[in-house]
Amino acid sequence: MIYWGVMQDGGRMLLGDPREAALSFDWDAPADQLKAVFPADRIWEDINEVCMYEGGKGVFRGIVDEQNTRLTSEGLFVELVSRSREALLLDNEAEPVIIKRPSLESIHKRLIEPLGFGRIKGESESVPGELRVEKGASCWRVLCDFCGEYLGTEPYVDFEGDIRCEGLGEVRAELRDVISAELQRLPYKRLSAVWKQGYRGGYDTLYSDPEAPVVRRRYVSAQSGRDPRGMLEEAKRDSGLLTVVCAGGVWPLRGIIADVSVPGLGRFEGCRVRRGTYFRDGNGERTRLVLERGKGDVADQEAF
Known part of the structure; x- marks a missing residue:
């Protein structure tokens, strides 16, 4: 990996090889995070962004949240803590407003373009009705909810x-x-039943997982907007995880469906990457990945 810093005036600085670095991904978190410590021979200028490249291809670009300069017995070091640019959408509160016949274009123009995002890509047609942006909602939440409801993305x-x-x-x-590698069976994560509230107020609609090993129930109100089937499926995915550590760098991870053969455990196919961290330190480069058990895996069932 090659690391560059972008200064406030737009200038670029080759940061060199870090003494240690950790780049983290979590499927449930919008922004990736990088923590890296670099040897330095002087105090650096203020750095706004960090960019990482692998084989000439950009793999991470993040805004700097912290720039810490430390003098130790081993010399001068600069620690940079940064998050990918989704952080700008998370950190900024959206203007409370009502947008009639909302579209990606109108959301971009009103709420997102002022943050420095020049382009937004996706279905641009307006949808009927209005989008009510409540006080306190982040720009990320507004955009994410709109995409989820109207675009399915x-x-x-x-x-x-x-x-x-x-x-x-x-x-x-x-x-x-x-x-x-580590294979985890977590039956306590599994749900056996989710009851959804009906129009009359009672929790009378049952969604169940007959294969759940123990009884664990949840109740969902009509106002929550939660999908009982989705809750059961997510709980099922959470109950079986495979953690592998691979030599070298494996990045980016969002959208990756992994296949892997693990000696003694078996062959696992169609596993979504749930979390991952790329490490670089005195022991070299490695990537730790937490995978959801795929439907097509052929693990050695005797291991259970």
């Missing part, structure tokens, strides 16, 4: 800084050079 920001709302898609990847 989840937005993200690409390396160039464009907001992408057309859907990420899936990329199949074979994980290699496995250093270690």
Whole structure:
């Protein structure tokens, strides 16, 4: 990985090899995070962004949340803590407003363009009705809710800084050079039944998972907007995880569907990456990935 810093005046600085670095991804968190410590021979200028490249391709671009300069017995070091540009949407409160016949274009023009995002990509047609932006809602929440309800997608920001709302898609990847692995069976995560509130106020609609090993019930109000089927499926995915550590760097991770063979555990296919962290330190480069068990895996069931 090659690391560049972008200063406030737009100038660029080659940051060199970090003493240690950790780049983290979480499917449930909009922004990736990088923490990196670099040797330095002087105090650096203020850095606004950090960019990471692998083989000439940009893999991470993040705004700097912290720039910490430390003098130790081993010398001078600069720690940079940064998050990918989704952080700008998370950190900024959206203007309370009512947008009639909302569209991606109108949301972009009113709420997002002032944050420095020049382009937004996705279905641009207006939808009927109005979008009511409540006080305290973040720009990310407004955009994410609109994309989820009307486009069936989840937005993200690409390396160039464009907001992408057309859907990420899936990329199949074979994980290699496995250093270690852990297979987790977590039956306490599984739900056996979700009761949904009906129009008369009672919780009288049942959604169940007959394969759940124990009884664990949840009740969903009519106002919550939660999908009982989705809750059962998510709980099922959470109950079986595979953690693998691979030599080298595996990035980016969002949208990756992984296949991996683990000696002694078996072959796992169609596993979505739930979380991942790329490490670089004195032991070299490695990537730790937490995978959802895929439907097509052929793990050795005797391991359970």
